[in-house]
Amino acid sequence: MKTPRHLMIKGWDGKKFSDTTVVIGGAGAVGSQLAITLARIGIGKIIVIDADILEEHNIANQAYTRKHMGMSKVSALKEIIGEIGDTEFVGVRAWVQDVNFELLDADIILGCFDNVGARFFLNMIAVTSGKPYIDAGVEEFSGSVRVVIPGKTPCLSCYPSLLDTNKIVASCSTDSIPFAYFTASYAAALQAMQVVKIVLDKPVDSYTFFDIERGMTDHVELKRNENCELCGGI
Numbered sequence: 001m002k003t004p005r006h007l008m009i010k011g012w013d014g015k016k017f018s019d020t021t022v023v024i025g026g027a028g029a030v031g032s033q034l035a036i037t038l039a040r041i042g043i044g045k046i047i048v049i050d051a052d053i054l055e056e057h058n059i060a061n062q063a064y065t066r067k068h069m070g071m072s073k074v075s076a077l078k079e080i081i082g083e084i085g086d087t088e089f090v091g092v093r094a095w096v097q098d099v100n101f102e103l104l105d106a107d108i109i110l111g112c113f114d115n116v117g118a119r120f121f122l123n124m125i126a127v128t129s130g131k132p133y134i135d136a137g138v139e140e141f142s143g144s145v146r147v148v149i150p151g152k153t154p155c156l157s158c159y160p161s162l163l164d165t166n167k168i169v170a171s172c173s174t175d176s177i178p179f180a181y182f183t184a185s186y187a188a189a190l191q192a193m194q195v196v197k198i199v200l201d202k203p204v205d206s207y208t209f210f211d212i213e214r215g216m217t218d219h220v221e222l223k224r225n226e227n228c229e230l231c232g233g234i
């Protein structure tokens with residue numbers, strides 16, 4: 001058998017990936033693609049939290065097919081990922097706020113929600129547990145990925161205005177944020193890159209933003225907000 005191409009990348013250490021457990025909050029457009037991407041690069045254990053059942057309108061912009069309709073998103077992902085490699089997959093069909101993260105014992109927390117409240121919840125779990133959190137948000141053809149290393153890089157609460165507070169209101173209503181499938185693919189790729197950096201002990205990018213329509217991706221290093229009500233005391 002030929003060697004998978006990613007194993008030929010300079011500095012790649014497959015054992016570090018197979019020894020890593022990640023938990024992904026949200027199995028929608030970004031989360032489903034991210035889970036499959038991380039399985040393909042050999043992450044040892046992937047836990048995905050999502051409460052939803054697959055409906056027809058999900059098929060267009062999430063990594064599922066018609067045969068999965070009516071299944072829970074986590075069951076469908078388990079089926080897909082079981083066909084890829086040796087990754088252990090655990091689906092948790094629940095609302096993220098109801099999950100005991102201590103029991104999951106993941107090395108890295110990934111947020112793939114369009115719900116700002118859920119993203120701040122994962123940020124709080126990361127800061128209080130001292131674990132890295134990689135957050136993604138998308139809208140139309142643009143988005144951002146933030147890496148929270150508690151005590152080192154800013155948490156989401158350090159600069160809450162970077163997450164449009166209008167969306168906190170939107171997330172409580174039935175309005176959803178419009179975006180293209182490939183915008184979610186790109187955000188998932190940027191999140192996967194930050195997972196690779198953490199696993200291989202490379203410096204992370206605390207705030208990456210992109211606009212695919214303009215062909216632009218950039219990152220800035222933000223300083224922590226010493227007065228942050230969540231991480232300021234760390």
Ligand SMILES: [Zn+2]
Nearest residue numbers: 155158228231
């Ligand atoms: Zn903070």
